[in-house]
Amino acid sequence: MNKKNLRLSTSMCNVNPFRVMMVMDRAAELEAAGKKVVHMEVGEPDFSSAFPIINAAKQALEEGRTQYTSASGISELRESISCHYADKYRLKVDPSRIFITPGASGGLILLANMLVSPNDGILTTDPAYPCVRNLIQMSSAEPQLIPVEMDQNFQPNVKQIQNHKRENTTGIWLASPNNPTGTIIERDRLIEIARWARDENLNFVVDEIYHGLKYVNDLPSVLEIDARAFVVSSFSKYFGMTGWRLGWIVVPEEYIPMANTLAQNLFISAPSIAQHAALACFTAEAEEIFEERRLEFARRKNFLSNELRNLGFKIPTSIQGALYIYADISNFSQNSELFCRDLLNQNQVAITPGADFGEYKAEKFVRFAFTTSMADIELGLERLKMAL
Amino acid sequence: MNKKNLRLSTSMCNVNPFRVMMVMDRAAELEAAGKKVVHMEVGEPDFSSAFPIINAAKQALEEGRTQYTSASGISELRESISCHYADKYRLKVDPSRIFITPGASGGLILLANMLVSPNDGILTTDPAYPCVRNLIQMSSAEPQLIPVEMDQNFQPNVKQIQNHKRENTTGIWLASPNNPTGTIIERDRLIEIARWARDENLNFVVDEIYHGLKYVNDLPSVLEIDARAFVVSSFSKYFGMTGWRLGWIVVPEEYIPMANTLAQNLFISAPSIAQHAALACFTAEAEEIFEERRLEFARRKNFLSNELRNLGFKIPTSIQGALYIYADISNFSQNSELFCRDLLNQNQVAITPGADFGEYKAEKFVRFAFTTSMADIELGLERLKMAL
Numbered sequence: 001m002n003k004k005n006l007r008l009s010t011s012m013c014n015v016n017p018f019r020v021m022m023v024m025d026r027a028a029e030l031e032a033a034g035k036k037v038v039h040m041e042v043g044e045p046d047f048s049s050a051f052p053i054i055n056a057a058k059q060a061l062e063e064g065r066t067q068y069t070s071a072s073g074i075s076e077l078r079e080s081i082s083c084h085y086a087d088k089y090r091l092k093v094d095p096s097r098i099f100i101t102p103g104a105s106g107g108l109i110l111l112a113n114m115l116v117s118p119n120d121g122i123l124t125t126d127p128a129y130p131c132v133r134n135l136i137q138m139s140s141a142e143p144q145l146i147p148v149e150m151d152q153n154f155q156p157n158v159k160q161i162q163n164h165k166r167e168n169t170t171g172i173w174l175a176s177p178n179n180p181t182g183t184i185i186e187r188d189r190l191i192e193i194a195r196w197a198r199d200e201n202l203n204f205v206v207d208e209i210y211h212g213l214k215y216v217n218d219l220p221s222v223l224e225i226d227a228r229a230f231v232v233s234s235f236s237k238y239f240g241m242t243g244w245r246l247g248w249i250v251v252p253e254e255y256i257p258m259a260n261t262l263a264q265n266l267f268i269s270a271p272s273i274a275q276h277a278a279l280a281c282f283t284a285e286a287e288e289i290f291e292e293r294r295l296e297f298a299r300r301k302n303f304l305s306n307e308l309r310n311l312g313f314k315i316p317t318s319i320q321g322a323l324y325i326y327a328d329i330s331n332f333s334q335n336s337e338l339f340c341r342d343l344l345n346q347n348q349v350a351i352t353p354g355a356d357f358g359e360y361k362a363e364k365f366v367r368f369a370f371t372t373s374m375a376d377i378e379l380g381l382e383r384l385k386m387a388l
Numbered sequence: 389m390n391k392k393n394l395r396l397s398t399s400m401c402n403v404n405p406f407r408v409m410m411v412m413d414r415a416a417e418l419e420a421a422g423k424k425v426v427h428m429e430v431g432e433p434d435f436s437s438a439f440p441i442i443n444a445a446k447q448a449l450e451e452g453r454t455q456y457t458s459a460s461g462i463s464e465l466r467e468s469i470s471c472h473y474a475d476k477y478r479l480k481v482d483p484s485r486i487f488i489t490p491g492a493s494g495g496l497i498l499l500a501n502m503l504v505s506p507n508d509g510i511l512t513t514d515p516a517y518p519c520v521r522n523l524i525q526m527s528s529a530e531p532q533l534i535p536v537e538m539d540q541n542f543q544p545n546v547k548q549i550q551n552h553k554r555e556n557t558t559g560i561w562l563a564s565p566n567n568p569t570g571t572i573i574e575r576d577r578l579i580e581i582a583r584w585a586r587d588e589n590l591n592f593v594v595d596e597i598y599h600g601l602k603y604v605n606d607l608p609s610v611l612e613i614d615a616r617a618f619v620v621s622s623f624s625k626y627f628g629m630t631g632w633r634l635g636w637i638v639v640p641e642e643y644i645p646m647a648n649t650l651a652q653n654l655f656i657s658a659p660s661i662a663q664h665a666a667l668a669c670f671t672a673e674a675e676e677i678f679e680e681r682r683l684e685f686a687r688r689k690n691f692l693s694n695e696l697r698n699l700g701f702k703i704p705t706s707i708q709g710a711l712y713i714y715a716d717i718s719n720f721s722q723n724s725e726l727f728c729r730d731l732l733n734q735n736q737v738a739i740t741p742g743a744d745f746g747e748y749k750a751e752k753f754v755r756f757a758f759t760t761s762m763a764d765i766e767l768g769l770e771r772l773k774m775a776l
Contacts, residue, residue, distance in 0.1 A: 272631030
């Protein structure tokens with residue numbers, strides 16, 4: 001296919017498909033041929049949504065809550081999220097600053113449209129969640145990538161950020177916890193970065209999609225530090241509501257009218273049944289389930305990280321959040337795409353090559369997701385031993 | 389609030405909130421004060437989703453179908469839509485060309501990102517659905533508005549379109565049936581426009597969101613005429629699934645890989661429960677309900693259009709589809725925003741001013757939606773008589 005014969009947008013040329021999708025397609029082929037595949041490529045918790053959420057959805061269906069909601073979301077849910085910030089973060093976030101979005105994806109799109117102009121430069125890390133870089137390019141802006149190393153926890157410091165700032169820079173977008181690295185921006189660092197962004201008059205956006213899935217005591221929200229920061233969050237990960245497509249953003253007070261206008265134009269409203277179902281996330285019985293699951297993820301994370309270290313993978317000292325271990329494979333291979341392909345084809349273990357998350361040292365890294373059962377992780381590790 | 393102190397995207401400045409939202413807010417205030425408001429402003433069918441859809445959703449919840457689906461949507465639903473084109477349009481559309489999107493909104497965003505570059509010109513009509521013009525502006529492109537008159541059924545002819553084409557024009561986006569006018573592009577005209585767009589090497593996008601809601605025999609899909617056209621469609625209107633946020637697009641074969649990449653980046657997947665529920669739309673029992681509702685809309689449309697004509701509103705000879713009558717109020721007022729405000733405040737009838745749909749003669753037009761009961765339409769007309 002020759003893209004040149006098609007009238008495509010200019011930004012389209014820079015956006016690549018996710019390798020993980022090809023991994024998943026190939027895994028499905030192997031399964032169709034009767035093979036047992038160990039799935040450590042999937043960025044989605046392996047639990048179905050918790051029963052209180054399912055029951056709340058059924059109730060909402062009974063009540064016929066199938067119409068559009070207001071563009072910013074139902075007020076009960078915005079208030080519940082506001083209470084969640086008060087309970088878990090001792091933080092006052094007015095419900096009017098909270099917008100319910102169709103997935104965190106919808107939130108990222110809204111913020112990109114609100115904050116990013118063509119030819120702007122936006123600072124972000126390499127590696128990082130690829131959609132962010134791609135959305136910046138779809139806004140015809142320039143992702144200004146800050147390469148980050150494992151020994152700095154894959155999170156940038158102010159000096160590094162400063163070095164990558166250019167005249168056209170208008171914002172900085174970071175993630176804590178980060179996908180694919182499972183590392184967070186610690187409080188002191190977050191304070192420094194927020195202060196710097198403010199001094200430089202840059203928009204500071206923090207992807208907090210994996211908040212809740214934490215394996216350390218202190219996982220600060222940027223909102224605790226800077227009420228002028230923008231936050232993207234999600235019901236997908238900690239709350240286990242991936243397929244419902246529900247997330248939220250928090251914007252500074254003076255951006256409320258613009259966020260409202262964009263929500264109307266970009267998605268009319270988030271899914272209504274999902275919004276009513278999500279109210280159940282903030283009940284004691286649901287929280288108990290989420291916490292059990294978090295502890296199960298922590299067990300898997302501990303086991304997998306120990307075993308990977310023993311096998312000779314280099315991984316961060318501490319996996320602090322999210323569902324991933326970003327592992328340096330240079331003891332085994334200098335080509336992570338090939339490494340992943342062989343591992344899948346020859347040993348039926350599916351993992352994601354670093355190229356999905358950036359360019360910096362991507363050929364040396366792979367992402368393991370601990371989104372499958374302990375039994376499957378054990379099987380995957382056995383197969384990995386055989387492969388190496 | 390001074391937007392100049394905020395770091396906003398340049399395109400943000402051109403995007404305005406919908407007046408209809410302000411109308412709805414004011415109507416809610418009046419209702420809170422104990423007034424009975426007649427709602428003829430709402431662009432949403434007043435029926436809850438049909439019971440086969442609700443039941444299918446409950447079934448999907450029972451089965452725990454709460455995870456992401458593939459970015460293009462579940463294959464059963466893509467196949468059902470393909471069959472729908474075969475059954476209703478005698479048209480062969482391969483399921484691989486069909487992408488399930490989070491609402492038609494998601495489809496419009498995908499197409500804008502795929503097809504529109506900064507500084508492109510995109511031809512579209514004035515009046516039209518405001519989101520389209522706004523999305524074009526969010527892509528930093530230029531909406532090239534073709535003013536259309538009632539006596540041409542508010543749809544453009546090729547000569548007019550040609551006259552508005554500029555050097556930077558890369559596409560033409562039309563809607564049939566059109567919101568707010570309730571008029572369609574008839575087959576001969578659609579053939580001419582498609583041929584012209586092809587000769588000029590322009591992307592031709594047709595919003596067919598209101599297909600199904602038709603009050604004439606022949607409502608052609610552009611796909612019957614041109615396999616290289618792009619279609620946006622929806623489960624919201626005819627299928628009555630507004631709050632579920634589910635739509636689809638059809639793209640030419642060679643755009644499939646790019647549409648897939650964008651779907652992954654822009655929304656990961658459409659809501660999963662909604663997709664499974666939507667399968668029930670293509671059952672005989674659901675179709676019977678949809679057709680009953682369509683006939684009810686036709687009855688309301690006939691009654692409302694006759695009465696509006698009798699009262700002295702100028703409206704199109706035939707309302708051919710959708711849920712709206714776009715009425716010329718120049719016998720009563722030269723200021724449709726004021727007309728709407730007074731009608732709401734003094735007589736508690738909510739309708740939408742023309743300014744929501746463009747600039748051309750906007751001050752002379754209002755939109756009536758027949759998305760409320762016949763009893764309320766009668767009450768609204770009584771109040772209207774008093775007001776005039």
